[in-house]
Amino acid sequence: MTNFVTKESLFELQSITNPVLAPNEQEALFIRTQMNEKENNYNAHLFHIELASGHLTQWTFGNERISSPAWSPNGKLVAFLVKRGEKQQLYLLNSRGGEAQELTTLPNGVNSFLWSPCGEKIWLTTSVKEGLAITDEEEKEDKKFPKAYVVDKMKYKADSLGLLPQNRHAQIAVVELSSKEVTAYTDAPYSHSLQGISHDGKTLVVAVNRVDNTDDVFRTPLYLVDVDTKEEIMLIEEDGYYGDAAFSFDDRYIAFGGSDQTFKNATHGHVYIYDTQSKNRQKLTEMFDVPVGDYAVGDTQQAASAPTVMWTENNDLYFQVSTEGDVRLYYATLEGAIYPASPENEHVYGYAIFKNGNRALMTVSNPTFPGELFDFDITTGERKQLTTFNAEFLANTTLSTPEAIVYPTKDGFTVHGWIMKPANYIAGEKYPLIVEVHGGPHTLYANTFFHEMQLLAAQGYGVLYVNPRGSHGYSQSFVDAVRGDYGGGDYEDIMAGLDYALANYDWIDEARLGLTGGSYGGFMTNWAVGHTTRFKAAVTQRSISNWISFNGVSDIGYYFTEWQMLADMNNVEKLWHHSPLKYAANVETPLLILHSERDFRCPIEQAEQLYITLKRMGKEVAFVRFPESDHNLSRTGIPSLRVERLAQITGWFIKYL
Template structure:
């Protein structure tokens, strides 16, 4: 059978299979399937049931909305989940023996997260609550609301994907009676609380909060163990950094949680921390393990994919994800610090759950030629069985290119890793153009995962080079930290050395037809590249940074991210200007397409406007495309029609100039 070439519109044919959750007895599981409704231009997600023994899959929910965060009750008789059937996410419960899902909450501002109480009679949740209001208060209806002024006091007043943050509204923790629907407020004070865990005996909560009066430069997180009956608090951790997502061991003695300190600012490796409730001490379980805990992969297919920081077994062993050498693998650990890989190389494990006795796991797995399915995995023997098959038809019908893993030495002899894709339907002896893709972050990584955009470029007849330059996760703490204060230095050399390496090894690449593109940090690097070399015949910059000086004040994270990444702030404008691609606009000779979202608060569109007007005023070959109703995540979670248009703009530009 001759397979067809992949198309941009294949986004509509793909299914995102995520969030496997095993039942307490390990005999059943639920998961979510997300797809794009082309006609309605929206994402739809449903809940599915899996019989682990037989492999039988049954759809449990229907409709035109999204389901997320499925969770079993302790007795295995019910599954709760979030759904946006009524605009805001609310909690729904479905009986495992059949029947319709029942809406449990009707909160004015919806539910952010929830955890079952072990008794099954209550569900703990967190949600946004206006100061002085109750969770049960109805939304005040205003027929024609007059515009009012937004008074800004602090520096954290806006966020990408949210816009201006609501004032006087805080994330609070409450409890709802499953039978009666009665709601009680548990947390106190005007602070943002996160619900982390409920003990197996039902007597304690773990929650996190920052109670600092001025949070502009306070990035500490207080993790608190709370006695539900007395509300007595025990602080188990309070340090600068990003911490949370806690899990009790089955005997309730230990609490595992995620942590990333501020030693290397936001480049610090994520770690697993353990708190011993008997000895009242904590330690970093992965302190001597030079790889980040969690999933650092960047791609564009998986929708709503979440994974726990850890999963305990009854023997008090742990499983967690690790991003390492281009893979996201499942790892196993003991409390004394022994850590071993538990899943194979060459995969992206983007979701998982482990049976409580540790006999097997359900893994959501992707690789460069597999969009993603759920596998039953024997953690002892390594035997693996695919149990969902939603993308089988797509894989059988469409020609997908298996990339070649590469490694090379950069200009300073640093080892750099990446991948090279040949064009689809490659013919020996022909010359092909090559496009270099650069990921965002920069503290993320390309991985052994399905990437629709990369496959599309290969289907259009391009070779594709994508590498993890210094600053990327997955190789070492030293490697990921190496880009800070040196944007456009060693990272630029890493990308260019990659081009030299593949040109030396692959005669099919036409060195006169090179293109480059990337978004966010990858957009910065695209801008930097075209200002420092004329090797490329075409470039597309997306959601980029062009001017660090203005970025400091206009980005939702600019005032601290600039210091974290560039090592300075507005006290050293000269350094910021030295590392700003806009400074080198006069050098640009490469035709540059500039793509940017109107509602991007992370890298605001003024970054693109400055670059475009500057280049245009200098008579450079450039074009500017603005996307309405889109934020920084257009390429991943944006409106489907705009995602298709974005891909058309990219491929159209390269077709014109390459």
């Protein structure tokens, strides 16, 4: 007899991420992350696998989080970051056994690193206070006499970080393996980041913006830097976000990812190629009308990261593409031919390519499969599952299989989505339906495992989730169509999806409809209950209710509001028109408001305004605050509070549906 998904199933699920091939291509590393119920945190450990035999070995243990594993060029050592407490340091481990050795003890830890191809040193970035050497101990703050924080810029805080350290910049340094000596490479009062290194070790790709005030600067130029002379060649200096550079095996070409500012943060991601011989740069995917990269939302994978692009020894390339609910691996040539390399209906959230380009390691999930590591033959399509960490959960748990749906909009778009039957579905019975709305808005629901959806289905609800205009994974015109029109066509897309579901699935009880979503999905929940009475219960999470105040209180508010609403404080009429708070008097749906107290992205005052307004009007409303939590509570938050959040959601729907 199998069980249904519960809130506590979060502790059973194991996240398998970050596959990294060894130079010999006969072994690999990956990370397994679990929620630790006893310590109420996350443990991420390093695992090793022999590809031929499939033999697995756990390499790290303890109450810690491992990230960014990387083999030395000769494969004899492995470097990785270890986070214990607030700081993370760089560690080394012999690939043939032994204890991990701490390589750095920097006051502010290590942000990132890259192996030097010589294998005798490692490049890294660390945060340094102006006027101090990179290895100096910074003065300790006396908590008895806290200092005032003098704000002189608009970019002075960030979600998950809080108030940003002042007069501190990320600098590049190099550490010698033999002596553990750390030597500064940059020291100018600007933040630097490592984006790539050539195979001959002579050239770095460095990102640095040499302006004193970046409040209205949305670019980080990339430079090719000669390691010895520090001479620079500009790689790109356009507005937008660019980085994660990879040199071809012959060092002639440099591939990197990025998106310009044509449609602000709604712009598709692309792959760029720079030819070091001709000095020409091209946008390889310019004619490709879906975004390069993984834009899928979910709540199961932890700290999953993948290369933006990987080269083969024949100078072909591989990268991820978000397309119509899938995240697939794609293959491209320098001539611009682009083809899908992995199957449909799944989420490839990590990958490593063999040098010949015919084979890949991939971490893959789908709506009824939390994710594991696979060995994939790209030429034949055959794959071998290498790990089975979630096998017991799958064998003992009844899941609901989402059904893909497609429907037209009034103005010519096509919307994709999914509908799930209750996990205990019996033909002929009627069931309530809950509509979920994703955040962003420039993300997408995908063919990936989503614990929250499965939990709702296990509770006896149908679940509808769609990708309305504004979602990534579709055309540039589709993702841009939401800007300046929040609550317009996007709201109609969602309601059209509901109408489609009601017309095509007779098991839905139209009198018991629920609605929930977070961030942009929270905005849409607030908007919907102010514009329709069709929903009998709603839960809004980390939401926006008032664009006028959001403009000033969010860490991104002053520019995000302009980018997304196409209006600023000189046009408060438009901001107020698109603010759900304006329509509070229309709300008849019982509304539960969930919000994190340390959310700097959508600050809790957005929830406070909505709650007090509705409460004062005599509406059916409740408010739950989550301490020590930021905007990412539902995905990476404190485990006990993630469980409590799910309890609040399901409890509200049980009460009213």
